Amino acid sequence: MTTHEHICVSIVPLFNHLNSPDQKRIKDRVISKKYDKGEVIFSPDSDDQLTIVSRGSLKIYRLSENGKERFLRIAKPGDYDGESSLFGVTNDNMFAEALEKTEVCFLRQSDFQDLLKEYPDLSLKLLTMNAQKSAQTEIQTQLLWMEKIEQRLAFYLSNLSYELDLEVFELPMQMKDIASYLGTSPETLSRELKRLERAQIITRTRRHIQILDMDRLEKIIEN
Amino acid sequence: MTTHEHICVSIVPLFNHLNSPDQKRIKDRVISKKYDKGEVIFSPDSDDQLTIVSRGSLKIYRLSENGKERFLRIAKPGDYDGESSLFGVTNDNMFAEALEKTEVCFLRQSDFQDLLKEYPDLSLKLLTMNAQKSAQTEIQTQLLWMEKIEQRLAFYLSNLSYELDLEVFELPMQMKDIASYLGTSPETLSRELKRLERAQIITRTRRHIQILDMDRLEKIIEN
DNA sequence: CGGATTATTGAGTAGCCTCAAGATACGTGG
DNA sequence: CCACGTATCTTGAGGCTACTCAATAATCCG
Numbered sequence: 461m462t463t464h465e466h467i468c469v470s471i472v473p474l475f476n477h478l479n480s481p482d483q484k485r486i487k488d489r490v491i492s493k494k495y496d497k498g499e500v501i502f503s504p505d506s507d508d509q510l511t512i513v514s515r516g517s518l519k520i521y522r523l524s525e526n527g528k529e530r531f532l533r534i535a536k537p538g539d540y541d542g543e544s545s546l547f548g549v550t551n552d553n554m555f556a557e558a559l560e561k562t563e564v565c566f567l568r569q570s571d572f573q574d575l576l577k578e579y580p581d582l583s584l585k586l587l588t589m590n591a592q593k594s595a596q597t598e599i600q601t602q603l604l605w606m607e608k609i610e611q612r613l614a615f616y617l618s619n620l621s622y623e624l625d626l627e628v629f630e631l632p633m634q635m636k637d638i639a640s641y642l643g644t645s646p647e648t649l650s651r652e653l654k655r656l657e658r659a660q661i662i663t664r665t666r667r668h669i670q671i672l673d674m675d676r677l678e679k680i681i682e683n
Numbered sequence: 684m685t686t687h688e689h690i691c692v693s694i695v696p697l698f699n700h701l702n703s704p705d706q707k708r709i710k711d712r713v714i715s716k717k718y719d720k721g722e723v724i725f726s727p728d729s730d731d732q733l734t735i736v737s738r739g740s741l742k743i744y745r746l747s748e749n750g751k752e753r754f755l756r757i758a759k760p761g762d763y764d765g766e767s768s769l770f771g772v773t774n775d776n777m778f779a780e781a782l783e784k785t786e787v788c789f790l791r792q793s794d795f796q797d798l799l800k801e802y803p804d805l806s807l808k809l810l811t812m813n814a815q816k817s818a819q820t821e822i823q824t825q826l827l828w829m830e831k832i833e834q835r836l837a838f839y840l841s842n843l844s845y846e847l848d849l850e851v852f853e854l855p856m857q858m859k860d861i862a863s864y865l866g867t868s869p870e871t872l873s874r875e876l877k878r879l880e881r882a883q884i885i886t887r888t889r890r891h892i893q894i895l896d897m898d899r900l901e902k903i904i905e906n
Numbered sequence: 907c908g909g910a911t912t913a914t915t916g917a918g919t920a921g922c923c924t925c926a927a928g929a930t931a932c933g934t935g936g
Numbered sequence: 937c938c939a940c941g942t943a944t945c946t947t948g949a950g951g952c953t954a955c956t957c958a959a960t961a962a963t964c965c966g
Contacts, residue, residue, distance in 0.1 A: 503755055526906040547814030552821075576807060583806030584799060590813060591770030597820070598775075604827040605747055607955085609922070618691065635945060643828065648922060650946055666931085683749035805943090830923085845946070858913060871954055873914055 468492055468514040468565035473538050474585055481577065489571040495558040500553060502556045508545035508569045513537050515585065516562025519637075522553050531598060531640035534559065534633070577606045601661065602644055604682075613652050614680035622673055631667040691715055691737040691788035697808055705802065711792040718781040725779045731768035731792045736760050738820070739785025745776050754863035756819060757782065757856065766809065769795060785838050827866055829904075835865045836875050837903035840885065844894055852891040 468485045469475045478486070489495055492514070500509055501518055518535040534553075535541060541556065546569055554678075579640050593601055599619065606612045616638070631638060639649040656662045661677050663670045670675060688727055692698045692710045701709070714739070718724055744790040755777075758764060769792055783877055790798075799805050822842065828879065829835045841862070844850055854861060860874040879885045884900050886893045894900060 475744075525834070525904050530828055531915095544814045544817065547811040549814045549818045549821075555700065558705055580803030580806060583803065583810060587799075587806060587809060588770040590810070590817075591767045591772045594817060594820075595772045599819075601820070601827070604824070605745075605753055607866075607921090611748070613758075636943095643830075645923060646945065647924085647947080654946085664848070667855070681748050830953090859911095868955065869913065870915080870956085874954090877914085 468512060468563070469513055471537060472512050472540070472565075474512070474540060474582070474589060477581070477585065478579065486567075486575060489567060489575070492652050493566065494563065495563055497558055497560050499558045500555065501541065501558060501562075501564055502554070504553050504555075506529070509542055510540060510543045510546070510567040511556065512540040513563040514563045514565055516565070517559045518556045518562060519559050520554065520556050521640075521664070522555065526618055529640060529676075530643075531637050532600070540589075542573075543590070545569065564582045583671070600641070603641075608683070609642065609644045609648050610652055611681055611683060612644070613649065613656070614677050616642060617656075617669065617671065618674070618681065620669075621674070622664045627671045627674065630667055631669060688767065690788070691735060693789075694737055694760060695763070697733050697735070697763060697805070697812060699802070700740065701802065707710075709790075709798060710800060712798070714789045716787055716789065718785045718787065720781055722781050722782050724781060724785075724787055725765065727776050727778075732765055733763060733769070733790040733795050734765045734779065735763040735788040735790070737786045737788055739894075740782045741779045741785060741787070742782050743777065743779050744863075745778065752863060753866075754860050755823070763812075765815070766795075768792065776878070790888060823864070826864075829906065832865065832867045832871050833875055833878070834904055834906060835867070836872065836879070837900050839865060840892065841900055841904065843892075843898070844897070850894045850897065852892055854892060900901070 466510060468490060469483050475486055495516075497520045502509075502549040513535045517537075518539075520532045520541060521537055522530045522532060524530050535556070541554070548655045571577050576586070583590060598622055601614060606615060620629060620632075633641075635649055642649065653662075653664060656677075657664055659676070661671070661680075691713060692706050698706060708755060718739075720838055725732075736758050738760055740902075741762075743755045743758055743764060745753045745755060746754050758779070764777070799809070825836045826838060829838065842868045843852060843855075858863075859873055862869045865872065876885075879900075880887055881898070884894070884896045884903075886895060
């Protein structure tokens with residue numbers, strides 16, 4: 461079954477700007493694998509390789525010193541990870557787990573290095589994508605700098621609304637994962653959401669959120 | 684005075700691997716400036732440009748929502764910043780300030796873009812340096828995930844010691860900056876240091892630190 | 907040497923975590 | 937498709953960490 465490898469290379473922003481013969485050369489070096497929900501795609505023990513999501517989604521997280529799961533982000537089709545190990549940075553303690561049936565492509569470190577030399581444009585593309593990725597990381601770091609959980613939640617909701625360009629939306633993950641992402645406990649998250657509801661800043665039914673008063677929500681961010 | 688521009692390009696890891704004629708071409712596009720202690724080198728209002736430190740040092744920081752200064756890192760000769768704006772990521776709220784008499788080189792965004800196309804090796808070098816830089820960011824993010832300040836401090840000291848390969852060293856910045864870097868207040872930092880001293884894990888005289896018991900220090904990190 | 911910044915120490919308080927128990931939702935198999 | 941078991945979410949109570957404010961001590965720097 462080489463068809464999956466084809467899909468992978470042609471789908472992914474990192475490669476899809478190349479012409480067909482060039483894509484073909486890359487396909488030859490790529491390995492495609494399928495995972496079921498809950499399976500671990502990579503861990504610190506895994507070999508260093510570039511991991512690209514072609515279908516489904518991954519949860520990327522770390523385990524903190526005391527063993528707690530620290531949610532980092534969700535990787536969707538086209539997203540990748542593991543490129544930093546190419547450049548001498550060890551993947552200290554990153555984990556990836558399938559959130560659903562997911563298809564992933566792997567590219568060996570050395571193969572990837574060869575490709576970068578062969579296709580200089582690839583470097584530029586990678587630089588661009590890295591910049592975007594670190595902008596994402598940036599947002600999470602900004603979250604952590606906020607000492608009050610109320611602020612973090614307001615920032616998170618405001619960001620979601622901005623990205624989706626909607627004032628009504630569904631939370632993209634479970635409360636416990638959002639809590640982990642915000643660096644807090646599910647209990648506190650639950651309470652803070654209640655507080656925003658009581659203050660008539662949002663309404664919520666399960667994961668369904670409506671922002672009633674964006675102005676006040678953004679005032680909370682500024683403390 | 685074009686001599687400074689020469690120094691800048693030949694000193695900096697990003698360019699110093701190029702041969703002389705190539706370096707010459709870059710020199711022509713580079714602008715060098717000197718700053719005194721306390722002067723602001725760039726702010727969110729500045730034009731997007733690559734900023735390279737050739738002499739002295741910069742303090743890179745953000746202002747948080749509530750107006751507090753959030754220390755990010757010190758940039759030493761050879762370090763650079765502002766490359767992400769090249770790739771569509773806006774430099775939302777980064778500031779740089781000279782910590783001493785400092786010399787800095789600027790390279791316009793468009794010029795840099797041209798250079799990257801002319802010298803593909805530059806992209807690879809930049810990818811490598813970016814990876815190192817994000818490893819640094821990584822360490823700070825790891826810090827912020829630790830909820831106890833005691834843990835953060837232990838991690839910070841342990842890291843310093845590891846990087847310097849010494850158990851006796853000088854803290855590289857003022858207490859207030861360390862506090863900001865660790866995401867805490869100077870008061871708490873002072874108290875936590877005292878605590879480590881009383882527990883005979885470290886000794887301290889001013890900025891001079893000696894680690895007495897690395898084992899216990901690292902146990903603190905794990906909570 | 908003297909003014910200004912930075913560091914320490916103390917006291918009081920607010921926010922958030924933990925633990926525990928109950929309620930709700932999810933998903934799996936009969 | 938419904939029922940049951942399990943995981944997730946909510947709500948409450950209590951305790952502790954680290955923040956703020958304030959005052960003194962120590963340092964830096966011209």
